Structure formats: C-alpha cells, structure tokens
Amino acid sequence: MVSRDRKRIALIRKECGFKRGxxxxxxANLCRCLADMGHQVYVVARECDDDIHxxxxxVPVPVSNLTSASRNRSFHHNSQQALKNLNVDRVxxxxxxxxxxxxxxxxxxxxxWLDIRYPGWLRNRLERLNPRHRTILALEKxxxxxxxxxxxxxxxVWAKEQLLERYEYPAERIHVVYNGxxxxxxxxxxEDTYRTGSLRLLFVAQDFVRKGLGYILQALQHLAVxxxxxxxxxxxRDDPRPFRKQAEKLGVxxxxxxxxxxxxxxxxxxxxxxxxxxxxxxxxxxxxLEALACGLPVMTTTSNGAAEILKEAQxxxxxxxxxxxxxxxxxxxxELSRLPPExxxxxxxxxxxxxxxxxxxxxxxxxxEVLMGVPRPRVC
Numbered sequence: 001m002v003s004r005d006r007k008r009i010a011l012i013r014k015e016c017g018f019k020r021g022x023x024x025x026x027x028a029n030l031c032r033c034l035a036d037m038g039h040q041v042y043v044v045a046r047e048c049d050d051d052i053h054x055x056x057x058x059v060p061v062p063v064s065n066l067t068s069a070s071r072n073r074s075f076h077h078n079s080q081q082a083l084k085n086l087n088v089d090r091v092x093x094x095x096x097x098x099x100x101x102x103x104x105x106x107x108x109x110x111x112x113w114l115d116i117r118y119p120g121w122l123r124n125r126l127e128r129l130n131p132r133h134r135t136i137l138a139l140e141k142x143x144x145x146x147x148x149x150x151x152x153x154x155x156x157v158w159a160k161e162q163l164l165e166r167y168e169y170p171a172e173r174i175h176v177v178y179n180g181x182x183x184x185x186x187x188x189x190x191e192d193t194y195r196t197g198s199l200r201l202l203f204v205a206q207d208f209v210r211k212g213l214g215y216i217l218q219a220l221q222h223l224a225v226x227x228x229x230x231x232x233x234x235x236x237r238d239d240p241r242p243f244r245k246q247a248e249k250l251g252v253x254x255x256x257x258x259x260x261x262x263x264x265x266x267x268x269x270x271x272x273x274x275x276x277x278x279x280x281x282x283x284x285x286x287x288x289l290e291a292l293a294c295g296l297p298v299m300t301t302t303s304n305g306a307a308e309i310l311k312e313a314q315x316x317x318x319x320x321x322x323x324x325x326x327x328x329x330x331x332x333x334x335e336l337s338r339l340p341p342e343x344x345x346x347x348x349x350x351x352x353x354x355x356x357x358x359x360x361x362x363x364x365x366x367x368x369e370v371l372m373g374v375p376r377p378r379v380c
Contacts, residue, residue: 009034009371010042010059010086012079013094013106017049019263021206021236022286023106027094028052029182033364042086044079059086068132072096076139090371096139098148099377102370105154108210108281110136111166116280116303116323117210144169151374153177153367156305159283175370178309180363181289181355188295188352189270198229199337202272202296204265204287208238211285212278212301215324217243219276220252222330228337232276235259235268269294273344274316274336278324279304292316293355295348299332309358315351 016027028049035041035053048058059082064074076097083091093100096107114133118124127133142148144167151173154160160174205211216232223230232255234240240258247253262268269275275291277300284305288298292309298316300307301324310316317332319325336344 006038006040007090007368007372008040008042008086008088010044010083010088010091011094012044012083012091012097012100014045014063014075015047016043016045017047017052019049019261021261022204022290023094025290026106026179026286029180029360030364030367031056033180033360034368037364037368039368042088044082044086046075069135072132072135072139092367092371093143093149096136096143098139098143098145100143100148101150101374101376102367103143103149103152105152105159105163105283108283109162109166110140112162113210113281141167146170146173146377148377150377151175151370153370154305155179155284156308158303158305158308162283173374175366177363177366177370178358179284179286179289179306180358180360181286181293182360183293183356186266186269186290186293186355188348190295195273198231199333200271200273201230201232201333202235202268202275202291203232203277204235204268204275204291205277205279206236206238206261208234208236208240208243210280211282212280212324213243214246215278215326215329216276217246217250217252217256218326219329219333220247220255221250222326223333224252224255226330226334228334230255230333230337232256233259233268233272235262235265237261265290266294269296272296274299274333276329276333277301277304278319278329280323282306289355289358292351295352297336297347297351299329309354311350311354314347315354316347 013027015024018025018028031041031043032053035055042057042059044059046061046063061078061082064070079097091100093103094106118127153175155178157176160176203216247256269291275296275298279301282304288300288306291298301319307318310318319328
C-alpha cells in the first residue's frame with residue numbers, strides 16, 4: 001500500500017548527475033534523498049545519469065542545438081510539454097522554466113550577471129539585444145512573476161537580496177534554504193595528517209571566466225615573485241586553451257595542471273590545501289560546501305552566497321569587493337602558507353564542522369516543506 005504522504009515530484013534541470021557541475025550534483029543528491037524518503041521523483045532533463053537512484057524516472061527533454069537561444073527556448077517549451085504527460089503533486093524548477101510550484105535560483109540572475117560582465121553602458125545595451133541574452137532574460141522575467149511561480153528558493157541571503165533588487169517578487173514568498181552536502185561521500189581522509197611541501201591550490205568549475213580562474217593565474221605570478229612554492233589544479237570541462245595562453249604569458253604555466261571533470265571529485269579536494277574560488281557571481285557555489293566537508297578551507301568572494309557560512313581565517317578567507325582583489329588573494333595564500341601545522345590542521349577540522357551543519361537530508365526536508373506549503377501558481 002502506498003503511503004498518503006508519498007508525493008509525486010517533478011524536478012526540472014537541464015542536466016543532472018554526479019560527474020557534472022556543482023548545481024547538477026546538488027540536483028542529483030536531492031533526487032536521491034527525496035527518493036530515499038519514499039517519494040516518486042521524476043527528473044525532467046536533457047541529460048540525466050542512470051546511477052542516481054533505481055526508482056528515479058528520467059523524463060528526457062529534446063533540445064534544439066541550433067543556437068544558444070534555441071537551446072534555452074526549446075528546453076523551456078519541451079520541459080513544459082513533458083510535464084503535461086505527468087500527473088505530479090508538485091513541480092520544482094532548478095532551471096529557468098515556468099510555470100512551476102517552486103523555482104530554485106541555482107544560477108546567477110542573468111539580469112545582474114550582464115551588468116557585471118559588461119559594465120560599460122553601450123556594450124551592456126548591445127549585449128542585451130543578443131538573441132541568447134534576450135531569451136534568458138525573458139525566461140527569467142517569466143519565472144520571477146508570481147502568476148507563474150508559487151514560491152522561490154534561494155540558497156543564500158545574498159541571492160535573495162539580488163532577486164529583490166532586480167524583480168518585483170513578494171519577499172514573503174522567497175525562502176532561503178542553504179545547500180546540503182553528502183557528508184558520507186565528502187569527508188576528510190587525512191584529518192590529523194599535516195602534509196609538507198609546496199602549497200596545493202584547487203579550482204573546480206564549469207565556467208572558468210565567471211568563476212575567476214584568470215584572477216588566480218594573476219595571483220600565481222605574484223606568489224612566484226614572493227617566493228611562495230605552490231601549484232594549482234584546475235578541474236572542469238570549460239575550454240582551457242585561453243587560460244593556458246594566459247598562464248604562459250604570465251610565466252606560470254608550469255604551476256598549473258588542467259583536468260577534466262571527475263566522478264571522484266572528492267579525491268581532488270582531499271589532495272589540496274585550499275580551494276580558491278574567486279567567483280564574480282554565484283548564489284551559493286556548492287563546490288565550496290563539498291570542499292569544506294572534506295576538511296578543505298575555502299577562499300571565495302563576497303559575490304558568492306557560500307561566503308555567508310565561512311569564518312575568516314578559521315574555515316577560509318573571504319575576498320572583499322565587487323570584483324576579486326588579486327592582492328587580497330595573494331595575502332591570504334601567503335598567510336596560509338606561513339601558518340604552523342597545528343593551525344592548518346585546526347582550519348581543516350573547523351571546515352568539516354562547518355559543513356556538518358548542512359546535510360542534504362535537512363535541505364531536502366526544508367525544500368519539501370516549501371514545495372508543499374505554497375499556493376500553486378494560477379497558470380499551473
């Protein structure tokens with residue numbers, strides 16, 4: 001007999017899986033957790049890995065790859081068409097599409113990102129005429145319409161404030177639910193072992209420009225001048241060629257090693273001394289929480305919602321300012337390199353303790369509370 005508490009829930013995300021970006025891994029973890037709780041979960045997605053949960057049902061969404069604009073438009077349209085064939089209790093959108101009972105701000109608000117990426121007035125206006133940007137902005141505006149979306153979940157206070165600045169969506173319908181992390185998978189393997197030698201820096205991302213890889217390469221040049229022995233491991237599926245060229249121009253190419261995405265990303269966290277993540281804009285980068293869970297301190301910016309859970313010089317370092325300050329980055333890395341072993345080990349323990357407050361189970365329960373507690377949008 002099926003329990004009356006068992007819900008049929010559709011999650012919409014372009015991609016879902018453990019070998020993908022932080023948002024895609026979050027989606028996979030949430031699906032697994034909801035399925036473990038006894039709910040029937042449908043993933044409405046273009047691509048979905050088949051190892052998430054045996055009871056998970058992937059509803060494939062065809063996408064037109066003709067242009068970036070057509071990819072976004074077709075995913076929105078075709079995912080909504082797919083939903084019509086599902087008899088579900090709730091719809092949770094983790095990509096830009098509507099209507100939905102709840103939308104999660106998984107990616108930076110595009111309206112805000114364009115102002116960061118193109119600060120000049122004329123270039124900004126011209127870019128907003130670009131078909132890709134116009135499509136994403138139109139979808140974002142539709143999502144942030146209370147007639148289309150019953151509630152919005154942000155994964156940080158910073159992301160909620162950004163949303164309120166850009167769109168007229170009722171504040172009482174915006175719920176902050178911090179990310180959750182799989183504490184069994186992401187855990188330290190050397191809690192009481194101090195590694196000597198050069199400092200091992202780590203950068204994990206799918207969008208190297210927005211996540212600030214170029215700033216790290218600049219910092220490496222300064223660190224080399226300072227005489228700080230360090231290396232940088234880059235993990236992600238973005239095009240490395242422009243950054244290889246930048247590293248060569250700066251004379252730091254021998255300090256940088258590029259890797260494709262890995263199903264064992266936790267091994268990279270456990271092999272590093274510091275996650276450096278100078279993002280220009282991120283609601284809450286889940287890679288930061290994964291790193292903390294592995295006992296790895298994190299350096300990030302105030303433009304990342306994950307900065308809200310960090311304690312300066314205890315679990316990591318927060319770079320202040322509208323854009324990443326290379327001088328601050330260098331100063332923090334130099335400080336870390338000169339800490340005594342006991343202090344470095346304590347930072348690792350503090351990082352793990354910080355992450356333990358953010359379980360995927362707690363995140364799933366809070367998400368479910370929001371999903372079941374909001375009025376359905378009028379056009380659902």
